[in-house]
Amino acid sequence: MGRSTRMRRVIVAAVAIATVWAAGAAAQQRAAGARDFDGEYRAAVQAAKDAAAFEFLGTLVRTCLLPQSGGENTSDTMPDFVADPKKAPARETWYAEPAKVFDDLEELIVGGMQKLGLDPKQIKYIIISHAHTDHIGGAEILQRKYGARVVMGAPDWDTVEKYPNRYKTMAPKRDIVATDGMKITLGGRTVTIWTTPGHTPGTLSYTFTALDRGRTVNIAYSGGTAFNFVNNTPVPGIRNFQTYIDSQKKMAEKASAVHATVLLSNHSEFDNAYNKNRMLAGRGNGPHPYEIGEEWVQRYFKVMQGCARAAQIRLEQRQAQS
Numbered sequence: 027m028g029r030s031t032r033m034r035r036v037i038v039a040a041v042a043i044a045t046v047w048a049a050g051a052a053a054q055q056r057a058a059g060a061r062d063f064d065g066e067y068r069a070a071v072q073a074a075k076d077a078a079a080f081e082f083l084g085t086l087v088r089t090c091l092l093p094q095s096g097g098e099n100t101s102d103t104m105p106d107f108v109a110d111p112k113k114a115p116a117r118e119t120w121y122a123e124p125a126k127v128f129d130d131l132e133e134l135i136v137g138g139m140q141k142l143g144l145d146p147k148q149i150k151y152i153i154i155s156h157a158h159t160d161h162i163g164g165a166e167i168l169q170r171k172y173g174a175r176v177v178m179g180a181p182d183w184d185t186v187e188k189y190p191n192r193y194k195t196m197a198p199k200r201d202i203v204a205t206d207g208m209k210i211t212l213g214g215r216t217v218t219i220w221t222t223p224g225h226t227p228g229t230l231s232y233t234f235t236a237l238d239r240g241r242t243v244n245i246a247y248s249g250g251t252a253f254n255f256v257n258n259t260p261v262p263g264i265r266n267f268q269t270y271i272d273s274q275k276k277m278a279e280k281a282s283a284v285h286a287t288v289l290l291s292n293h294s295e296f297d298n299a300y301n302k303n304r305m306l307a308g309r310g311n312g313p314h315p316y317e318i319g320e321e322w323v324q325r326y327f328k329v330m331q332g333c334a335r336a337a338q339i340r341l342e343q344r345q346a347q348s
């Protein structure tokens with residue numbers, strides 16, 4: 027046996043021992059209950075990506091990729107743009123023309139309604155998905171000027187009362203407290219309200235029907251998307267993500283039960299409303315661009331679950347390593 031061959035055998039043996047040792051260490055880790063957090067994280071993100079495909083890129087980006095606000099918002103000051111309207115971002119960066127999406131379903135904004143030939147005095151109920159200022163902003167005016175009844179989840183009514191300055195000129199007076207399964211019927215149409223805590227403790231989602239050229243369409247509305255809740259520490263972040271995930275599962279079931287083929291969300295980047303409103307104009311005799319079918323409605327909730335689970339795994343990892 028030559029020297030170099032002997033050396034090679036020594037190296038091969040050393041590599042073999044190292045491999046056995048590494049395998050032994052991995053087995054020991056598994057036996058000790060150590061988890062492959064990175065692998066779990068990648069699988070959760072991949073599940074969200076697979077579900078999103080090209081339909082829910084905005085939701086995927088917002089919940090899986092963009093940084094999340096992590097701590098509790100305890101500010102009780104009036105938002106800048108309310109105190110001084112000059113501080114509002116340029117109108118062309120956020121304004122979208124009102125659009126009539128279904129025969130009997132429109133944006134409830136006074137100017138937009140009037141453009142569409144609707145009378146805001148006819149508003150009977152305003153159902154607020156959650157008490158963030160971008161969703162509650164106009165409710166005070168509609169309640170005060172037009173006498174509309176306002177429906178919101180109990181914990182979010184509490185938030186409004188806790189931060190009176192933050193909500194000054196925005197928040198309506200406490201009115202109807204939503205309960206799970208509550209039905210609001212007007213003119214033969216019923217909206218069923220589902221409590222879906224997570225985005226905020228009082229977030230509401232809905233199932234309802236609308237008419238498209240006289241045909242009934244089943245719709246699921248998801249009331250809160252981004253991870254704005256406290257999630258910068260394992261406690262209470264892990265539990266808060268679980269609340270959020272459970273709500274997405276629940277809403278997926280409610281959407282499935284009514285065979286929802288349309289998914290509406292609380293911002294236009296999540297359900298592609300902005301682009302779809304433009305597609306509506308060129309629809310001709312084609313299908314309704316919002317009508318994506320039952321499977322795609324279900325995928326929406328899978329995107330949110332996958333991204334929330336991925337973020338939750340990271341917190342579990344931090345907790346295990348601390």
Ligand SMILES: [Zn+2]
Pocket residue numbers: 156158161225250254
């Ligand atoms: Zn919000």
